Amino acid sequence: MVDAERAGRILDAANDLITHYGYDKTTIDDIARAAGISKGAVYLHFKGKEALFEALLLRESERVMDDMFARIEADPEGGTLFQVYSHALYAAISNPLIRALSTRDRRVLGDFARRFANMVSPQESMMFGREFIAHFQAAGLIRSDLSPETVTHLLVYMRYGFLMSENVLPPEHTPPIDEIVAAMADMLSKGLSPDGQGNSEAGKAIMRGYIAQIRAAIEERRQRINQAK
Amino acid sequence: MVDAERAGRILDAANDLITHYGYDKTTIDDIARAAGISKGAVYLHFKGKEALFEALLLRESERVMDDMFARIEADPEGGTLFQVYSHALYAAISNPLIRALSTRDRRVLGDFARRFANMVSPQESMMFGREFIAHFQAAGLIRSDLSPETVTHLLVYMRYGFLMSENVLPPEHTPPIDEIVAAMADMLSKGLSPDGQGNSEAGKAIMRGYIAQIRAAIEERRQRINQAK
Numbered sequence: 001m002v003d004a005e006r007a008g009r010i011l012d013a014a015n016d017l018i019t020h021y022g023y024d025k026t027t028i029d030d031i032a033r034a035a036g037i038s039k040g041a042v043y044l045h046f047k048g049k050e051a052l053f054e055a056l057l058l059r060e061s062e063r064v065m066d067d068m069f070a071r072i073e074a075d076p077e078g079g080t081l082f083q084v085y086s087h088a089l090y091a092a093i094s095n096p097l098i099r100a101l102s103t104r105d106r107r108v109l110g111d112f113a114r115r116f117a118n119m120v121s122p123q124e125s126m127m128f129g130r131e132f133i134a135h136f137q138a139a140g141l142i143r144s145d146l147s148p149e150t151v152t153h154l155l156v157y158m159r160y161g162f163l164m165s166e167n168v169l170p171p172e173h174t175p176p177i178d179e180i181v182a183a184m185a186d187m188l189s190k191g192l193s194p195d196g197q198g199n200s201e202a203g204k205a206i207m208r209g210y211i212a213q214i215r216a217a218i219e220e221r222r223q224r225i226n227q228a229k
Numbered sequence: 230m231v232d233a234e235r236a237g238r239i240l241d242a243a244n245d246l247i248t249h250y251g252y253d254k255t256t257i258d259d260i261a262r263a264a265g266i267s268k269g270a271v272y273l274h275f276k277g278k279e280a281l282f283e284a285l286l287l288r289e290s291e292r293v294m295d296d297m298f299a300r301i302e303a304d305p306e307g308g309t310l311f312q313v314y315s316h317a318l319y320a321a322i323s324n325p326l327i328r329a330l331s332t333r334d335r336r337v338l339g340d341f342a343r344r345f346a347n348m349v350s351p352q353e354s355m356m357f358g359r360e361f362i363a364h365f366q367a368a369g370l371i372r373s374d375l376s377p378e379t380v381t382h383l384l385v386y387m388r389y390g391f392l393m394s395e396n397v398l399p400p401e402h403t404p405p406i407d408e409i410v411a412a413m414a415d416m417l418s419k420g421l422s423p424d425g426q427g428n429s430e431a432g433k434a435i436m437r438g439y440i441a442q443i444r445a446a447i448e449e450r451r452q453r454i455n456q457a458k
Contacts, residue, residue, distance in 0.1 A: 147408070154412060157389075160389070165386060
């Protein structure tokens with residue numbers, strides 16, 4: 001078994017265990033057993049549970065980004081800001097670990113939750129910020145009579161409310177997630193687009209640039225984790 | 230000094246102390262001193278700190294409702310759903326205690342925060358719920374191609390994100406609150422209104438009905454607190 005393949009198996013096992021039982025209840029022993037290798041072999045790859053978890057978060061972040069990007073590319077209207085936004089949300093909630101992270105799920109994150117509070121994924125720090133919005137405004141994909149800061153805030157509110165309200169809203173009347181996300185994208189589009197949807201291809205071109213930047217940032221973090229080993 | 234006047238002074242003192250120092254650090258002694266009366270006199274009105282705090286919350290809720298209602302009545306477009314929504318937000322954040330409650334501010338709420346998690350103000354339980362949205366849809370003030378549940382959820386997301394994001398967004402680039410609330414109302418209006426804004430007067434008529442119901446609910450809770458004394 002080559003190194004990268006074994007590291008991947010360790011991360012797969014950790015991902016299963018942590019999303020099911022939580023970070024606190026998962027030990028290196030459990031992970032080694034589930035991956036079918038020795039505990040010593042786990043330490044060859046990761047200096048401890050925390051480093052392993054960081055590497056896992058990075059891998060899952062990258063998967064979410066790939067998923068988001070594939071959804072955007074496959075969608076003819078995928079380059080409009082509102083489709084980008086929906087695809088980003090779908091991708092985030094479709095991945096159990098990233099979903100737990102986005103909703104600050106203490107059951108999964110455990111002790112790590114506090115440390116993680118100040119940790120932001122490369123996607124989060126680059127997408128839907130002021131500069132990002134300004135790009136979309138310049139490409140005619142978003143109303144330019146609003147300041148980029150204001151648009152950023154409105155988008156963050158929606159995203160935060162959407163992700164966190166599981167904790168506050170009674171679940172019994174929650175419409176299917178597809179219906180909510182579609183209505184959200186439609187509302188944002190009617191509310192924040194200039195007349196007409198704007199040119200989806202221009203948005204996709206912007207997104208490709210960001211994806212490349214995010215990939216580079218993920219790679220850099222991965223190097224840092226490896227050097228710390 | 231008549232009874233109601235003295236009760237009012239006690240609540241004023243408690244409001245000042247709690248919003249400044251928090252629920253946990255405020256004692257009945259402090260409140261009596263600030264109100265310029267004896268501790269025994271406080272107990273004539275409230276059986277303890279918790280009952281006093283509940284009475285205070287009720288009074289401040291009613292003030293916020295009066296404030297919201299006055300803003301709606303004074304605004305020619307005040308009956309459209311999006312103006313109702315903005316006025317409700319403005320009124321909530323303008324009152325220090327209700328603002329602390331809406332943002333689950335542990336510094337102010339202290340020990341009471343956990344208990345309060347399951348306590349909902351009469352406004353919150355009656356406004357922007359499914360039935361409320363259905364009324365506004367029937368009056369032509371909101372798109373009827375969306376389900377009331379979906380609209381409710383979108384509005385809750387915005388409100389929750391707006392109130393809670395103080396805790397997660399860096400403050401340095403936050404636009405003035407007026408700019409954000411105006412953009413939010415405008416976005417909601419473009420995104421969720423039927424063609425045109427709809428008839429503001431019809432919305433005001435609906436609101437008057439709700440305000441009467443909320444007032445009755447507040448009065449009922451007040452009676453319950455008094456009976457428990």
